[in-house]
Amino acid sequence: MVSIREVAKLAQVSPATVSRVINGTAKVDDEKKERVLRVISETGFVPNEVARSLFKKSAKIIGLILPSIKNPFFTQMASAIEKTADASGYRLVLCNTGNSPDKELSALQMLTSMNADGIILTTSNEQIHEYIENCKIPVIITDRRLAIDGACYVHSDHYEGGRQAAEHLIDCGCKSIVCIKGPQDISSARARYEGYSKVCNEKNIKLQTVDCDYDFNAGLEVTEKILKKFPDVDGIVACNDIVAISVYKVLHKKGIKVPEDIQLIGFDNISLSELLTPELTTIAQPIEEIGAKAAELIINRDEELTEREFTFETELIIRETTKLKGDR
């Protein structure tokens, strides 16, 4: 691996001059510049990013800390972050926590000590509170809202999304709706349910709920439970698209027709929801916008922020698991 000092020697200039040529930080005599460039291309010299970031205290890195890389929602968000980051020359360092607070903290420390320029984090764990507040790099919390000052929040309007889901099923004529509540330690799941139940209260609809994790197998189980507990159910609000898919699967296996017998709505609008047969009616989050915004907040971190919370609107996407026809 050739170093800047070797390039300097071969081009008969000082390392400082080579640095100035590479970065265009100061005027360099044309003849010398050419010599330097020639040596660089002959030797294939690439500046060592580690040495650079040691001095600059910026590694051009965005840290991404997620509960699970396999979850399509996070994957789509990660993809949007990567796209935005890459366009500005930033790389993504990925950490998977499986919701473990220990792993979250160590990922956070790790990324700070790597001179990351900012961290994008999805967590429900308030214990990392202190670390984040003392953190000198921006920390962006996506999808969820915690009570941590010093962080930025980027998420959808889950409350409104919950309302939209409830209203849509009611508009579709459902009389006995069951809401599958997501994990209530997650702020977005809480907000969705609050929006949902608000509408039900306004319209005097009886609240029928079951609890469920954001997990395919949990969705399979909870569907059985719904059918047993609420035999007259004709509408199901799933806590996310993955759970909606599992609900559909159980209903289909039992010969229950969707949307004829039971109507079904998901949440997130992961790209999968459109690939399925039948296509899933769902509440769309602007996943790409959320990811892009989070990345931008880090890339433009020197700009003074007027807001610390960015809320995006959700949108009802009517497809094939409910009866009203959408635009499509």
Added chain:
Amino acid sequence: MVSIREVAKLAQVSPATVSRVINGTAKVDDEKKERVLRVISETGFVPNEVARSLFKKSAKIIGLILPSIKNPFFTQMASAIEKTADASGYRLVLCNTGNSPDKELSALQMLTSMNADGIILTTSNEQIHEYIENCKIPVIITDRRLAIDGACYVHSDHYEGGRQAAEHLIDCGCKSIVCIKGPQDISSARARYEGYSKVCNEKNIKLQTVDCDYDFNAGLEVTEKILKKFPDVDGIVACNDIVAISVYKVLHKKGIKVPEDIQLIGFDNISLSELLTPELTTIAQPIEEIGAKAAELIINRDEELTEREFTFETELIIRETTKLKGDR
């Protein structure tokens, strides 16, 4: 950010001693060790990973260069890589290339200059040849086989997978099978097709093929084409699960029953293929094993390699889109 020199000053020892305490690289007087540990916990000192990796020439980083982060196959592989990496204290730096050779090369250079300990790469681009052969860190090419010396290869036996798919549809009684060939510049797609066509030749089955990209929309189009060109088709071998899903979607929309009218088999066994209704019959690649193996090759890079190519077996997973019943 407190440095090792500050810690040393506060603990009244030299930076060298602090380093020895942190890393356990040499015996340190118990009393001093305790002083150092106390100062570390009081100040919240975390060693700067960048300075460390500048000296050590290892950043404890695995670079992962993929055509697309959204593709579930790669996501599942990435997840397995992350799991293996994390267990040994390595982080993942993710680069998305969208198959652009320029981006591949710059990601490769970038990762080398970041002192990455190794790179896992999925590409069909032979142009990066020279760079990889001169690369001083291990480069592992997954899923595909190129003609690049100096790289390691980790993949499934796609040829055998192609054979299994063909044999299964024949066993299921298909008389007019259409094979959707994947992009033939990708070695694994070629191998699958070779395995497939070998079986057809052995059994005197007419080869009926169409070309298709690994893409959902391409799958929708190609299905229309199949129905037009081969109206008596009763079996379809899709080039991967995503395309199989899109094929199913078109067939379903046209009222064609799967597997009654047309049987369908995918490739990969992404977790999605089991979530669907109907569940997809497919040729499984051991995605997690491939990812883990690739990561291990980097983590254990000092061990002498006896092989440069690691081939995993594929497995026929019979589910609901073909007529023979599997174990389940």
Added chain:
DNA sequence: ACTATGTTTGAAACGGGTTTCAAGAGTGAA
């Protein structure tokens, strides 16, 4: 008591770009 061996320790060098600072070169005006 004195050599021999072993252990602990800190000063200093190292890794490789970047930046500061002051010297040297060049230009123009007086």
Added chain:
DNA sequence: TTCACTCTTGAAACCCGTTTCAAACATAGT
């Protein structure tokens, strides 16, 4: 010709954890 000012350039310090090397000290053996 000389003073003033600008532009280009390289030496050296810097970022910060690690390691080498030799000094200092301790223990054991004779």
